[in-house]
Every structure is written in C-alpha cells, then in structure tokens.
Amino acid sequence: MKLPERLRYVVVEGPIGAGKTSLTRLLAERCGGTPLLEDPAANPFLAGFYRDPQRNALPTQLFFLFQRANQVRDLAQSDLFRKVTFADFMFEKDPLFASLTLRDDELKLYRQIYDHLSLQSPVPDLVIYLQATPQTLIDRVQRRAATYERDISDDYLMRLSDTYTRYFHQYDAAPLLIVNSDNLNFVDSTDDFDLLLQRIAAMRGPREFFSSGR
Secondary structure (H helix, E strand, O other): OOOOOOOOEEEEEOOOOOOHHHHHHHHHHHHOOEEEOOOHHHOOOHHHHHHOHHHHHHHHHHHHHHHHHHHHHHHHHOOOOOOOEEEOOOHHHHHHHHHHHOOHHHHHHHHHHHHHHOOOOOOOOEEEEEEOOHHHHHHHHHHHOOHHHOOOOHHHHHHHHHHHHHHHHHOOOOOEEEEEOOOOOOOOOHHHHHHHHHHHHHOOOOEEEEOOOO
C-alpha cells in the first residue's frame, strides 16, 4: 500500500512512549519507504540523565543535538524524491527537551550552539503527532523496559507530554494529523493501520484529528 504521491517526507512525532518509532518503521515497511530513526541507545549520557538529570542534562542534550543535526544534514543532501522518507523526529523539536531539562545558563549555551548550526531541514509534507495520556506513556515505557529508560520518572513523562501538547497546539509549518493513540495499536492491528492510511490519504486541510471510539 502506498501513500499519495504528494507525500515524500513524512514525520511521526510524539513524546517518549507514544509509539512514534514503531509507527515509523511500519509505515516505511508497508509503504515501501526509507526509515530515518533516532538512536537513543547510542547516547552514552542518557541513562545517567534519567538517574541524575541535573548533572547529565547538558551532555545528553548536546549529544542528541549533534546526532539529529547530522541526520538532517544527510537528509537535506539526499534525493528526497527518489523514495518516500519516514522519520521519527523533527530537528526543530530538539529545543523542547532543552527547555525542559537545562538550567538557564546551560540553555543559553545550547541555544548558541543550536543557532550556530543554522540547519535548513526539509519541511515535511506531513507531520503525524501521536498523542497519549501521561498514564499511557508511563505504562508503555515500563512495559518495554529499555535499559536506558529504566530510571525515567513519571513526573518527567508528564511534563514532556504537556510540552509536546503546547508545541503542536501552535505548530503550522506543515500539514498536521493529530492522532490519539491511547486506543490504537498500529503494529498489531491491521485495521487500525489501514484506518490511519485512509485518514492520511483523505487529508485536505492543514490540521486534522484522528482517534478511535473504542
């Protein structure tokens, strides 16, 4: 199954536990595209950040900043029109985490580095924002039991969820499909995934919503 030809670069976003990486992989597999994925396991500071955020926030954030910058740079230099690209992150969302975790002096340094990179990342043809309640995020993170996520606090996930909600409430850089993923299982339910593809294909406006009545 393929998406409309107008969609060559699709981003799936959402807080930790929303299911963005799983959906991105599935979209690439089922639609014949190329996945572009973050690699949190490669960040040597991440586990330490969840144990002691104050001490490890800055190196954790800078590692992710440069990792994402390199990925976006490669994407900008590639032939986007050869094959549809599905990404599980937007470079522009990086400051969300920085504003949530860094002290004022660290944030000032981070902003200088972020601005210095001056990356012009391609504008997505579509952004799929996966929403979920904080409790759903907490349950999913605990269930998947990734080693580097073992010490994530419930409070951090709740604050992160709220930060994403506020960010996408104002987002207008690309068409946005807001998906309530609390009762949707795209990986295990073909029906749910097919419904999502139908909603994507039918999108005509700049912002639409999709949820399940279950």
